[in-house]
Structures are given as C-alpha cells and as structure tokens.
Amino acid sequence: MSLGKGPVGSVALSVGFAVGIYGVSFGALSVTAGFDIWQTIALSVLMFSGGSQFAFVAVFASGGLAALPAAITSAWLVGIRNGFYALSLAPTVGPRGFMKILASQLTIDESTAVSTSRTGPKEQRAGFWLTGISVFVFWNSATVIGALLGGVVSDPKVFGLDAAAAAALFALVWPRIQNSIGALIAACSIVLGCLFALVLPSGFPVLAGALIAVLIGFWFEGRKK
Amino acid sequence: MTPWIAVLVGSLAVFSWKFLGYVLPARFLESKKLSTFAGFLTIGLLSGLVGVQTFVSSQKIEFDARVPALLIAVILLRFKVPFIVIVIVAGATAALLRLAF
Numbered sequence: 001m002s003l004g005k006g007p008v009g010s011v012a013l014s015v016g017f018a019v020g021i022y023g024v025s026f027g028a029l030s031v032t033a034g035f036d037i038w039q040t041i042a043l044s045v046l047m048f049s050g051g052s053q054f055a056f057v058a059v060f061a062s063g064g065l066a067a068l069p070a071a072i073t074s075a076w077l078v079g080i081r082n083g084f085y086a087l088s089l090a091p092t093v094g095p096r097g098f099m100k101i102l103a104s105q106l107t108i109d110e111s112t113a114v115s116t117s118r119t120g121p122k123e124q125r126a127g128f129w130l131t132g133i134s135v136f137v138f139w140n141s142a143t144v145i146g147a148l149l150g151g152v153v154s155d156p157k158v159f160g161l162d163a164a165a166a167a168a169l170f171a172l173v174w175p176r177i178q179n180s181i182g183a184l185i186a187a188c189s190i191v192l193g194c195l196f197a198l199v200l201p202s203g204f205p206v207l208a209g210a211l212i213a214v215l216i217g218f219w220f221e222g223r224k225k
Numbered sequence: 226m227t228p229w230i231a232v233l234v235g236s237l238a239v240f241s242w243k244f245l246g247y248v249l250p251a252r253f254l255e256s257k258k259l260s261t262f263a264g265f266l267t268i269g270l271l272s273g274l275v276g277v278q279t280f281v282s283s284q285k286i287e288f289d290a291r292v293p294a295l296l297i298a299v300i301l302l303r304f305k306v307p308f309i310v311i312v313i314v315a316g317a318t319a320a321l322l323r324l325a326f
Contacts (some may be wrong), residue, residue, distance in 0.1 A: 013296040023310045032296030039232050046236035051271060056235055058274050060228075062281075068231040076238035078270050084266040086246020087254040094248060104243040105278045160319030163294035166278035167315030170295065174302050182268050189269040206277055210269030217265045 003127075004117035012130035015110050019050070020138025022168075026053055027146020029165050033061035037147045044143035048136065049108055052079040054169055061156070061165065063202025070203020077207070085112040092124045106132025106166040181217050189213035290322035 003011055023044065030040040035057065047053050052075040059071035086107045092115065095103035106129070115128035156162050175188045192209030200208060253259065279291045298315040306314075 021307075025312045026308065035228055035232070039228050042229075042232050043236065046233070048236075048238050051267065052235075052239045055270060055274055057279055060231075061242050062277060064288070065226065065228070068226045068228070072235040072238055073230055073296035074270055074274070075235045076241075077266055079239035079242050080241070081242075081267050083231050083242035083246040083256065084260050084263050086243050087251060088242060088246075090229075090247050090251065100237055100244070100247050104240060104247055107243045107246065110322040148274065157323065158320065160290065160294060160321075163291040163319035164312045164316030166275050166291060166295050167298035168308075168312045169271050169278065170298055171276045171302060171308050171311050173268055173275065176264070176268050177272070185265055185268045188273035190278075190280075193273035193276040194280045194286060198286070206270060206273035209273045209276075210266065212264040212274070213269040214262065217269075218261075221261070224298075 003114045004119070006044060008114070008123055008126045009119060009130055011114055012127065012134040015114060016138040017133055017137050018132030019110055021144040022050055023139040023142025024146035024149070025164065025168055026050070026057070027143040028150030028153070029054070029061075029146075029156075029161060029168070030057045030143075031147045031150030031159050032153055033057045033165075035060070037144075037151060040147040040150075041140070041143055044140050047075065048105055049082060050077050050139075051109075051172055052076070054165070054172065057202040058165055058211075059164075059206070066201065067203040070201075070207065073207060074203065077210075081109075082107050085109075088089065089110070089128060091117060092121050093128050103128075103132075106136060108132070108135065110135050132195070181220055184220055185213045185217040188216050290319040290326075293322060294319040 027040055030043060031037060043053050055078045056071045056075035059067050059074050063070065086104060089107060089112060111128050111132035114131040115124045118127040153159055153161065158179055173186060177183045181222045187211050192212055193206045196205035196208050229310050272307045279295045280286050294315040297318050301314060
C-alpha cells in the first residue's frame with residue numbers, strides 16, 4: 001500500500017484498521033500478563049504507543065510487581081523515537097495550546113509515516129490528524145476485544161501466549177533490522193539480555209543488554225566510515 | 226508499586242517524549258547522533274525483550290517450545306506474512322508442541 005497516494009482519508013482508515021488488529025494481541029497479552037481489563041484499556045488510551053506497550057507488558061509478565069519500575073523504564077526508552085517524530089512534525093502540524101497535548105498523544109509511527117509521505121502542508125496536516133485519530137479508535141476498540149478474549153485464558157502457556165508475545169515483539173523490530181547495523185544490535189542485545197538475565201533481577205537484563213548493544217552499534221558505525 | 230501507579234507513570238513517561246518534541250526548538254532534530262541513538266535504542270530494547278521472552282525462564286536459559294515458535298515466526302516474517310497471522314501461528318506452534326510432549 002502506498003501511503004502517499006489516494007485520498008488521505010481512506011489511507012488513514014486502512015492504516016488504522018491494519019494497526020488495530022495488533023491491538024487484539026496487545027489486549028490479550030496484557031491481560032494474561034496479569035493486568036486487569038481496565039489497566040489494559042488505560043495503557044492503550046494513555047500510553048498509546050505499540051512498542052512501549054508491548055515492552056511494558058512483557059517486562060511485567062516476566063517479573064511481576066517487583067519488575068514494574070523496570071517496565072516503566074523500558075516503555076519510556078522504547079518511546080524515545082516518538083520525540084523525534086514530534087520534532088519533525090512540529091513545523092507542519094504546528095499545534096498550539098491544548099492542541100499540543102492532543103497532537104503529542106497522537107504522535108506515533110503510523111501518523112508520522114502517513115504525514116511525511118504526503119505532499120503539501122495541508123495534506124500532511126490532514127494525514128497526521130486523520131491517521132492518528134483512526135489508529136486511536138481502532139487500537140483502543142481492538143484492545144477491549146483482546147482483553148476480553150485474554151480474560152478467558154488462565155495460563156498464558158496454554159495457548160502459547162508467551163511465544164506469541166515474543167513473536168509480536170520480533171515482528172515490531174523486524175523492519176528495523178534489515179541492515180547490518182540493525183541486525184548486529186539486535187543479535188548483541190538478544191545474547192547480552194539472556195546472559196544478564198542469569199544474574200540481574202527481571203526487567204533490568206534487557207535494559208543493560210540494550211545499552212551495551214547500542215554502544216556496539218555506534219562503534220560498528222564509526223568503523224565503517 | 227501497584228500496577229495502576231505503574232500504568233499511569235509509564236504512560237506519562239512515554240508521553241513526555243512526544244510532548245518534548247513539540248516544545249523543543251527544531252535544531253535538536255539536526256543532531257544526527259541523537260536520532261541515531263533513538264533508533265538504535267528501539268532496536269536494542271525490543272530485540273532484547275525477544276531474547277529474554279524466548280530463552281529465559283526464572284533466571285535460567287531454557288530451550289523449550291518457544292524456540293521453534295520464534296523460528297517459525299522468523300520464516301513467516303521473511304515471507305511478509307501479516308502481523309496477526311505471525312502472532313497466532315507462533316502461539317499455536319508453542320501450544321501444540323506443549324500438548325504433544
């Protein structure tokens with residue numbers, strides 16, 4: 001699908017629908033990880049950033065209440081890219097006052113992708129707002145459906161939901177590791193995360209492993225030049 | 226910490242980046258190092274989670290039904306299969322293997 005062609009409204013709708021389907025798996029995984037339905041919905045409405053939400057839930061699933069600070073930290077760091085989206089959207093979207101808060105909340109991978117693929121400021125603004133609103137509606141409705149489905153499952157292992165969670169996370173990172181640096185960072189982070197998991201309390205192994213993997217990535221990039 | 230507090234603090238933390246982007250001057254965007262760092266960090270954190278979710282159970286490395294499930298997910302990703310199908314097939318693979326053994 002080309003995000004830059006066709007009426008911006010229908011692009012926004014189809015992107016919202018496609019992404020909404022992820023919301024079902026998020027809702028189910030969040031509930032089986034131990035959050036209740038309301039906490040799951042609150043995550044989708046308030047956090048509203050797929051990568052951060054999956055990370056938050058995954059860390060809680062592996063470490064329980066004691067891992068909540070690490071879950072917050074992981075979600076926060078996964079969300080850093082949204083800040084760069086906001087920086088690049090600011091000149092075109094240019095929200096003022098209260099609209100700044102609304103625009104911030106809707107600043108995610110998809111609204112940025114549609115907005116930046118349109119031509120002309122009017123189309124770019126429309127692309128941002130329509131896609132943001134469309135994803136917000138689909139994502140949250142799907143979360144409710146997923147949370148209700150997940151509530152029926154008592155043990156996440158029965159339906160292989162632990163493996164489904166890993167697959168979901170990997171599918172999210174997949175487009176970013178199609179080059180050598182991305183693949184190197186991912187490989188280092190997987191190995192280091194597992195090694196640190198033998199000695200560090202739940203949640204922190206991933207943070208420690210990822211930071212070292214990022215440093216390795218910078219070293220590799222510096223060498224290439 | 227209760228789950229509710231974590232949900233609210235976590236959401237606020239994620240929001241803080243987005244909001245920051247709209248109030249900071251645009252010259253921060255020009256810092257190539259900073260945006261590369263953000264991209265690298267997303268890769269590192271998400272794939273680290275994949276590793277721990279696949280190979281670790283209660284502070285031990287364990288190769289169980291999750292490993293073949295992830296391998297199948299990788300194969301499906303290479304064939305550009307839609308997200309939801311990958312998640313369901315991976316879950317079903319692990320569930321069936323556990324049922325069989």
